[in-house]
Amino acid sequence: MVHAIRIHQPGGPEVMKWESVEVPAPGPGQVRLKQHAVGVNYIDVYQRSGLYKLPLPFVAGSEGAGEVVAVGPGVSDFKVGDRGAYAGALGGYAEERVMPADRLVKLPDNIDYKTGAAMMLQGMTVRYLLRETYKVGKGTAMLLHAAAGGIGRIACQWARHLGATIIGTVSTPQKAALAKEHGCTHVINYNTEDFVKRTRELTNGQGVDVVYDAVGKDTYPGSLDCLKPLGLWVSFGNASGAISNFDLLLLSAKGSLYATRPTLGTYVAKRADLLANAGELFDVVGKGIVKINVNHTYPLKDAAQAHRDLEARKTTGSIVLVP
Numbered sequence: 001m002v003h004a005i006r007i008h009q010p011g012g013p014e015v016m017k018w019e020s021v022e023v024p025a026p027g028p029g030q031v032r033l034k035q036h037a038v039g040v041n042y043i044d045v046y047q048r049s050g051l052y053k054l055p056l057p058f059v060a061g062s063e064g065a066g067e068v069v070a071v072g073p074g075v076s077d078f079k080v081g082d083r084g085a086y087a088g089a090l091g092g093y094a095e096e097r098v099m100p101a102d103r104l105v106k107l108p109d110n111i112d113y114k115t116g117a118a119m120m121l122q123g124m125t126v127r128y129l130l131r132e133t134y135k136v137g138k139g140t141a142m143l144l145h146a147a148a149g150g151i152g153r154i155a156c157q158w159a160r161h162l163g164a165t166i167i168g169t170v171s172t173p174q175k176a177a178l179a180k181e182h183g184c185t186h187v188i189n190y191n192t193e194d195f196v197k198r199t200r201e202l203t204n205g206q207g208v209d210v211v212y213d214a215v216g217k218d219t220y221p222g223s224l225d226c227l228k229p230l231g232l233w234v235s236f237g238n239a240s241g242a243i244s245n246f247d248l249l250l251l252s253a254k255g256s257l258y259a260t261r262p263t264l265g266t267y268v269a270k271r272a273d274l275l276a277n278a279g280e281l282f283d284v285v286g287k288g289i290v291k292i293n294v295n296h297t298y299p300l301k302d303a304a305q306a307h308r309d310l311e312a313r314k315t316t317g318s319i320v321l322v323p
């Protein structure tokens, strides 16, 4: 038996229960991982609250890093003792777990477990957002909401490296300073300033090429007004609540805009794409282009407190649970 955080019904952080669970021997195509660190992401909140519905009960979390302690039949990519990391495989908040081997990637020796657990979901998301959903490069003007968050800080560093002008939004002066430190060209406090007006001023009335918006309800439809004609609105999250009144006609009225609602799962569904994405992420982290800020560490059994702090907007950078 090992310990895990299990959810029997959707609700607030209190529904996360520290329980003993049985971990079976790995089946065909599976490995058993002894986890050294587990990542916390906003999607864990959506799954816990029931915004994203999952069959009950389930072990929360979908990101971690650890050591392979057993391999199932047919697994050739991993052996006992290998270091691995993953994102997007439900069942993360556990001391040990069994998972599909094709979702695990080898963690390079120069990246420690905590950093590995903190970077996989946010880092691979930033990689597909900046390199695939829209090809950010020299001359790109982009608006990035929640620029001091986990995704935000990685995106600022990576987009700066790619040569973009980054306009970031944040809710406090402290977060504004952090976003700037991580490469934001201009920072807007959207609690005290009108982010649409300010974005248009900063771009001489032109608007930006692309908006990365994971705040959701509170920044819709304002984000659309920040775009150039034919610009791309990337709605990839719902930190303030889901958008329920999306109006397709607004895209034509505001300049033949494009809109997409992407998710990491689609971009790394094929193993080759997962390896390419993770490989590029390991490269930028290994070279120090992107620094992963593990700013908050909690014991695994205190996952509920990590959720409280994340939802209260108290965190910056990444959050890790340690078994």
Ligand code: NDP
Pocket (backbone or CB within 6 Å): 040, 041, 042, 043, 121, 122, 125, 146, 147, 148, 149, 150, 151, 152, 169, 170, 171, 172, 175, 214, 215, 218, 236, 237, 238, 239, 240, 241, 262, 263, 264, 265, 310, 311, 312, 313, 314, 315, 316, 317
């Ligand atoms: P963050 O660390 O960015 O935390 C969320 C941030 O959103 C807060 O810090 C806060 O920043 C901002 N925010 C704005 N309004 C609210 C609100 N009402 N309640 C809480 N927070 C608010 O989280 P992550 O880096 O883990 O994730 C960022 C977003 O990216 C999430 O929406 C997540 O779902 C999404 N995501 C999407 C993926 C995809 O593939 N589609 C994959 C991974 C993440 P501030 O105080 O500065 O406003």
